[in-house]
Amino acid sequence: MKWMFVLVLALSPLYAAAAPWGAVANYTEPKAGQTSAKRPGERYLIAQILDGRPIRAKLTLAKDSTKYQSYEKIISQGYNRWFQETAQQIRAAGREKEFADILPLLEKGVPVRFVGEVDEADIEFLIVPFKEVGEYCRGAAGCYIHSDQFPLPQIVLPQDNIFWRVVSLGEIKTANIGLHEIGHSLGLSDQYERARSLNSHPLYSTEETYKNSVMYNATSLSCDDADGIINLIDLTRGFSRGGELGWRSLCKKSDVVYVRSAPLTKGPYVITALDQGKKWRLEAFDKGSKKAEYVLAVNLYSKSMPLEDISETVFRRDSAGRPLSAKSSEGEEVYYSYVYDRKVRLAVRNGEVTNATVWQPVYKKNKRNEKLFSVYFGEGGGLSVIGYTRPYSSKGKKGTMIYIGGLDKREKSADVSLEFDAKGNIIKSEIVWPSSDQARTTTDSAIGQTTPATSATRASSPAGMESKIRRSLRHSALVKEREKKIEDLVEWYLRQSY
Ligand SMILES: [Zn+2]
Incomplete structure (x- = not known):
């Protein structure tokens, strides 16, 4: 999810290039019901793209919309942009030779085929009126939904809305939000602070705080998004780019080096x-x-x-x-x-x-x-x-x-x-506070064990008097214990500096 505070963000300048990227937290984990994953990323779409299979998408539009083809185009372009603009970033950095093994794959783009039924699809796109997106997406302006309970991934996007497009200086439009959510479907995590620590993989992600990636809030791919796609491809294929020395981020100002898709500084x-x-x-x-x-x-x-x-x-x-x-x-x-x-x-x-x-x-x-x-x-x-x-x-x-x-x-x-x-x-x-019930349970069973035969001899004393006294003594001992605990806790709390 993203774009909750997009109006504020749209007005702030974009930062210098750096390398915040992350694979989603469960990228390397097997699907529910499997004992082990054949390879990382198999619940995300990049795995099947690497196998040469097209993305089969089911597009569902709100009832009053007839712009089927324009949304098909947005989706196809979204997938293609992730690959082709990564290739452009490699060329812009003059590092074609280093990435010669994947440049043809990236430049070819991603074939997307639209299917009529959800059970033929790898992913479903729901295009809903702008006002309704929040209901599907917990207040966000678009979202990617995928869980073991609902194995078919869904992307929910708003219909293009002229008003918001104008107010946001062109930033809020279906294509921009779609590009970010499509990034999730490939296996990339969020990069804005509130979410990135929740859905990023602990090892296959960087720690930088610069913000100009699509998985933050940018509207076109930058060097850090390209780092992400390259790392996802390598990780999925089990390829160790650059061997033990790894490879340097495509971002010029970044000193991040990746070895087996993990930044060198991560872990251990x-x-x-x-x-x-x-x-x-x-x-x-x-x-x-x-x-x-x-x-x-x-x-x-x-x-x-x-x-x-x-x-x-x-x-x-x-x-x-x-x-x-x-x-x-x-x-x-x-x-x-x-x-x-x-x-x-x-x-x-x-x-x-x-x-x-x-x-x-x-x-x-x-x-x-x-x-x-x-x-x-x-x-x-x-x-x-x-x-x-x-x-x-x-x-x-x-x-x-x-x-x-x-x-x-x-x-x-x-x-x-x-x-x-x-x-x-x-x-x-x-x-x-410990209840007297708790005290009674403890006390009664204690009496039962130590003095099983004495009840008859004490029948003359007022009924239950002794056990009542014992009970209240025991109760006050539990209360005292709790009081001491609280004292210790308060002292501990006041000493803490975090
Ligand atoms: Zn997101």
Whole structure:
């Protein structure tokens, strides 16, 4: 999706060329129901183009539209532009020799055949009135929809609308939005900040922030889009362009070098949460090749909340000086992964995760609104999380802290939720205190076990008095325990600097 804030963007100047591109996050993963992919990209259309098969498209128009041919043309041109303008970028850079193996393929373009039925199609295009696009596309002015539940990809585009075309100085038109969505259908991810960290592949994507690619909001292909198509082709074919030395981005001002379709600076570790944080996948890459993959479960019986500040000895750093692997003062192996603005730290002992920490911004509209810090850890046989959000650009203590115990076992309402002002004073709190029911269950079963035969001898005492007292003592112990926990959490929160 894109173009939500297109009017603002249309007025800002385009930036100098750089290389932000990304394959979509699931480009290298098998389709649902398959045990392994034959090769990367098989749920995207570039794979079949490389096999020499045309794109079979079903075009569905809104009832009152008769411009069937003009939309056919927009779609055909969209696919062709991705290939032919990539070839133009190669020629413009004077690097025809280096890409001689794919230039003929790119210049030939992409054949698109229109079919009458959806079950003959590889993709369906829906052209709907401008006002209705938002309903299909969650408020965006166009979208690409594809999931394992709905295996036929769909692209929803607005009918050309003279009013918007004029207001946006020609930027909002079906062809421009179509070019971006067609990029998705080939296997490219979004490059605008709110979305790119969500749908870009952690390894096959760059980190640059310059913005003139079609997968950001540009209306014609630039060097970075061309980088993307070349990398998708190489990745899909398993081709290692430039061998171990790789190849330099087509963008003149960029110093990005790709080896096996991955920027040299990426990795080497990619850490992904699985099973809502109960398991974590740790992948190790070397120059674009996966060397190892582990799925590690969280040790659900950790002794305490990870509230101490742990020091570590760093073994390895990336070119920006960020830690990649380390040993903690607690003796854990520590791994770091960086994907756009999301950072993950995984602490591992004896093949089990002791805790996993995630730093990431939260986007509101297209802006970084808050920063979110969270630590996942095991507690009493379940998964717990502590975390907080703070305004993105503030240095004070304003924010909201939460603690959720048994995250994997029940509804995710917080046990403790505290709101702080800039000075660190608590201004609002929601705390789920242990219920007396919980206390009764614990106490009654304890009595049952230790004093099974005494009820008769104590029959003269007021009914249930003793067990009532025990119950309330037990209850207040649970409350005290929770109070202590909250104290520790507040202290921890106030110490944090992220
Ligand atoms: Zn998009």
